[in-house]
Amino acid sequence: MKIEGKKRLWQQYQKEIAGDRYFYVRSCVRQNFFPGAEAVFLKIMQDELGKDVYENPAHTSCTGIGYHCDIVPFDTAMTVVARQFSLMAEAGYENFVTSCITSFGLYSEVLETWNHFPEKQEQAARFLHEATGRPFARPSNVSHASDIIYKYRHEIAARAQYRLVNSLTGEPLKGVEHIGCHYAKMFPSKGVGGAEYPYVLVGMIEEWGGEVVDYPERRHCCGFGFRHYAVRANRGYSLSCSRKKFESMQPYKPDFILTNCPGCPMFLDRWQYVISEMEGKTYGPGNEGIPVLTYEELAGLVLGYDPWDIGLQVHQVSVEPLLKKMGIAYDPDGKYLGPGGKYLGRPENPANIYFV
Amino acid sequence: MMTKTVAVIGGGPAGMEASKELAFNGFQVVLLESGARLGGHMNQWDRLFPNKRPAGEILESLYRNFPGSITVMTETNITSIGRNADRFILRTAGRDVIEADALLVCTGFRVFDAILKEEYGYGIYDNVITSVDLEQWFKEKRPVLTSHGRVPATVGFIHCVGSRDEKSGNLHCSKVCCVTAVKQAVELKEKLPEARIFCFYMDLRMFGLGYEELYKESQEKYRIQFIRGRLSEAFENMDGSLMAKVEDTLTAKPLRINLDLLVLMVGFLPSDGTAAIGSLLGLTFNPNGFLQPRDGHLQPHDTEQQGVFLAGSCKGPKNLEETLADARSAVLRIRQYLTN
Numbered sequence: 115m116k117i118e119g120k121k122r123l124w125q126q127y128q129k130e131i132a133g134d135r136y137f138y139v140r141s142c143v144r145q146n147f148f149p150g151a152e153a154v155f156l157k158i159m160q161d162e163l164g165k166d167v168y169e170n171p172a173h174t175s176c177t178g179i180g181y182h183c184d185i186v187p188f189d190t191a192m193t194v195v196a197r198q199f200s201l202m203a204e205a206g207y208e209n210f211v212t213s214c215i216t217s218f219g220l221y222s223e224v225l226e227t228w229n230h231f232p233e234k235q236e237q238a239a240r241f242l243h244e245a246t247g248r249p250f251a252r253p254s255n256v257s258h259a260s261d262i263i264y265k266y267r268h269e270i271a272a273r274a275q276y277r278l279v280n281s282l283t284g285e286p287l288k289g290v291e292h293i294g295c296h297y298a299k300m301f302p303s304k305g306v307g308g309a310e311y312p313y314v315l316v317g318m319i320e321e322w323g324g325e326v327v328d329y330p331e332r333r334h335c336c337g338f339g340f341r342h343y344a345v346r347a348n349r350g351y352s353l354s355c356s357r358k359k360f361e362s363m364q365p366y367k368p369d370f371i372l373t374n375c376p377g378c379p380m381f382l383d384r385w386q387y388v389i390s391e392m393e394g395k396t397y398g399p400g401n402e403g404i405p406v407l408t409y410e411e412l413a414g415l416v417l418g419y420d421p422w423d424i425g426l427q428v429h430q431v432s433v434e435p436l437l438k439k440m441g442i443a444y445d446p447d448g449k450y451l452g453p454g455g456k457y458l459g460r461p462e463n464p465a466n467i468y469f470v
Numbered sequence: 471m472m473t474k475t476v477a478v479i480g481g482g483p484a485g486m487e488a489s490k491e492l493a494f495n496g497f498q499v500v501l502l503e504s505g506a507r508l509g510g511h512m513n514q515w516d517r518l519f520p521n522k523r524p525a526g527e528i529l530e531s532l533y534r535n536f537p538g539s540i541t542v543m544t545e546t547n548i549t550s551i552g553r554n555a556d557r558f559i560l561r562t563a564g565r566d567v568i569e570a571d572a573l574l575v576c577t578g579f580r581v582f583d584a585i586l587k588e589e590y591g592y593g594i595y596d597n598v599i600t601s602v603d604l605e606q607w608f609k610e611k612r613p614v615l616t617s618h619g620r621v622p623a624t625v626g627f628i629h630c631v632g633s634r635d636e637k638s639g640n641l642h643c644s645k646v647c648c649v650t651a652v653k654q655a656v657e658l659k660e661k662l663p664e665a666r667i668f669c670f671y672m673d674l675r676m677f678g679l680g681y682e683e684l685y686k687e688s689q690e691k692y693r694i695q696f697i698r699g700r701l702s703e704a705f706e707n708m709d710g711s712l713m714a715k716v717e718d719t720l721t722a723k724p725l726r727i728n729l730d731l732l733v734l735m736v737g738f739l740p741s742d743g744t745a746a747i748g749s750l751l752g753l754t755f756n757p758n759g760f761l762q763p764r765d766g767h768l769q770p771h772d773t774e775q776q777g778v779f780l781a782g783s784c785k786g787p788k789n790l791e792e793t794l795a796d797a798r799s800a801v802l803r804i805r806q807y808l809t810n
Binding site: 122 | 593
C-alpha cells in the first residue's frame, strides 16, 4: 500500500465545511439504534467547542429511506427537503448539518438536481408554497456531522483525556472505518477524501492516535442497503454482506470498527451477535466481538465522557475490551443504570459472544 | 522561386516521418518537439504488435537518412502562432521566432492517467501497473516480479482502462489496447511459463492483419484465458496480492479472483500539445478532444485554417502503420498546397 498515493487523492477531495452557526437535523433511526450519539455531538459542539447549533423540533424525516425504497416519489422528497431548508432560513441559519448519511445524500442529490434542472427547483418552491405557505430558501453549506467532527478533530485531540493507543503496550489501536454509501458514492466531491478512499473517519482515527487498517472488503456494503433489510425476505442477504466484511477484516485484528452512518453501526454491531448465535463464530480475540462505534461516540470516549452516559451499554458487542485497551476508567456496575441511578434492566446473555 | 518552409509540430513517428518526406520533396523543414528527444512514445516501447518486432528498429528507421537540412528544435514550447500575410509566425517560450508557409500538426496522444480510475488502485496498491509500465519493464529487461519480490503466479490484464468509459468521460475506443494486451500477455507467458494469465475484456477488437492470428495463438499455444467482463474494483490483500471483482458476463456470474499482478491497459487521449496547439490555432476538436479534420473521408489532413494540416494520432487513436501512412499522405497534401 502506497500511502503517498492515498494522500494525493485525499488532497483532491477537500470540501468546504462551515465553521459555526449550524442548523442540525436529526436522523429518524439513530436515537433508537445508538441513543447517545446525537447527544454527544451536541455536547461536543456546544460545550466543548462553543459552537452555535440550532435544532427545530418541527423538522421531519427527510424521507430518504422511503425514497430509496421507492415508496416516496422524488418530487415529494424535494418538497419535504425544501421545507427543512425553509425552517433553517426562518431560524436565521445558512449552514445545514445532517446527522444521517442518507439524509446527507438526499439533500446533496436534491441540491444538485436543482442546480442542473432549475425548473425542478421552481416546482419544489411552488409545491412548498402551496402545501405550507412557506418561502423557499437554499443553504449556503451542507455538511454531514462527521464532516464537522473531522473539521474539529485537532481541537478534540487537544482536549483528549484518552487516546487510541493501547495503554499497556503503547501501540496505536487498529481501527477499520466504514463509510455510509450515501456519504460520497453518489457525489465523490462532497465527501472528505472522495468515494473510494474516504478520509473523513481516517482523519479522526489518525489524529486521535490510532492506526487505520485497510482490508479487501472495505468498500462492501455493511448489510443495510435498505432493500436488503427492509424487505424481510432479503434479510439473509443483509447478514451475508456483513459476514463477508467481518471475514475480510478479521485477519487484520482490528480493535474497533468506526462508522458514520445510522445503518452501518447497527448492522455491523447486531449481526455479530446473530452470526455468533447461528454459527458460533466471533471475530475478536477469544470469543469477543469487534466493538462498533459511531464517530460521536469515539470522540466522546477520547474526550473522557462516561461510556454509559453516551449510550455504549446498548451496543450488542460489548465495548469493555476497547475501554480497557484505551485505559478508560469506567464503572462496571453503572452499565445498566440510567439517569438518577434507575436500573434499566440487563439483556439476556448470548450463547457464544463475549458479553458483559 | 524561394524554397517554402513547413513547420512540423511534434516529433513523434508522424512528425519525424513527415519531416523526412517533406525534406525529400525539397521543402525547408523546422521540426518542433516539446520533449527532450524525438521519437515520442516509441522511446518507451519494447516490442510492437502483432509480430513483436523491436520498437527500436522503427526508431532506427525513422532516424536513418534523416536529412541534415531539417532544423530540429527539441524542448521547444510554442507560445503563440500568428500570421503575416500568407506566412505563419511561431514564437516559442525560448523567444525563438519561426516563420513558415504551412504548419503540420503532429502532436499525438497521451495515455490515460490510470490514477483517475481510483477503484483500480493504481498509485495506491503496490502490484497494480499499467501497460506502459510493463512495456518499460520489458524494455529494461527487468525481471517480472511483484513488489514483494515474488514471481507472479496469476496476472490479470484489464482492457479499456479510460477508453469506452463514460465514467472517465472517454467514449472512444483506443483501438490498439486489445492487441497490445494480447501481445503483452504472450510475452509475459514466455517469461513466466507457469503463470496463469487472464485478460478481462468488453469485446476484442482485432482489426489489423495478424491480430486475430495472435489472439488465436495466445489461447491455443499460450493458454491465456479471456474473460468477458469489466473490472469493477480491486483491493489489496494482506500479502500484497490483489483481489479483483469482475463480472463474467458470458456466464452471468460475479467473480472474485486473486491476482499477484494487475496490468491496466491504458487508453489514448489527446496529448496536452494537441489541446494547446489546437487552441492556439483555433482548430475544431471532436467530442473526444482530438483534432477534427475538415472532412474525415475526403480531406483528412485539412483544417478550417488555410495552411494548417493534421497528421497522426492528434486526430484519434492509430496504430503505427496508420500513423506513418497518414504522415506520408499529409506530405502529399502539403506539397499540393504549397506548389499550387
